[in-house]
Amino acid sequence: MYRLQHKGSANVGDNARYKFDSHRSRHSRSSRTRLIFFLCIALIAETAALLILFIQLTLSEKENLDLTVSEKRQAQELQALRPEVEKLRADMAALTASRLPNLTKLEFDKVIPLDLGYVKNIVFTVAGKDSDRHYEYKIVTHNSGLSLIHPKVDILFFDRAGIQVGLSKIGFHQDGTPNLDMLERGEVRSFSSRVDLADDANPEYFRIKIDN
Numbered sequence: 001m002y003r004l005q006h007k008g009s010a011n012v013g014d015n016a017r018y019k020f021d022s023h024r025s026r027h028s029r030s031s032r033t034r035l036i037f038f039l040c041i042a043l044i045a046e047t048a049a050l051l052i053l054f055i056q057l058t059l060s061e062k063e064n065l066d067l068t069v070s071e072k073r074q075a076q077e078l079q080a081l082r083p084e085v086e087k088l089r090a091d092m093a094a095l096t097a098s099r100l101p102n103l104t105k106l107e108f109d110k111v112i113p114l115d116l117g118y119v120k121n122i123v124f125t126v127a128g129k130d131s132d133r134h135y136e137y138k139i140v141t142h143n144s145g146l147s148l149i150h151p152k153v154d155i156l157f158f159d160r161a162g163i164q165v166g167l168s169k170i171g172f173h174q175d176g177t178p179n180l181d182m183l184e185r186g187e188v189r190s191f192s193s194r195v196d197l198a199d200d201a202n203p204e205y206f207r208i209k210i211d212n
Contacts, residue, residue, distance in 0.1 A: 106203055109124075135197065140189075142187070153209070157205070
């Protein structure tokens, strides 16, 4: 009787262990399945992200290539047009010079010799900044004669087409009254002033007129 009871107890224990092992095995398989599922999801997300990044890089490279090609084409077109532009400028300069032969090319930061009566040379500079940028000049006079001279100089400014765009007067006010002392014999004197120009004018030539 004792043996039967012992044997029965052993069977019950074995059944319990079998159920526990079976439950643990199912739980382990379920955990592995969930892990594999999450790994697959992560792999798909990573693959999608890499694919999107690859597409973006491809599009960016294509845009850069198109931009480079466009820039090269524009540079070639500008290079091809440059001789025509230079020729057009030369033709316009020749036309202006033939129509107004007394004009002189306006150059900055350079002493331009004139030797026009008592006016010897002139220098033009660009001064100021941004919206206050303007032109200035310094003109040198020399009285090499025997008599006194009252300086009276007009500086006329012209654009590329030969149209007058400005005027500066030395020696007299607008009403004709003198504003400078007489230039004595042998005296060298310089005058500096700001160029008076029309709005947004771009002078390229000038002309000096003096009154002896």
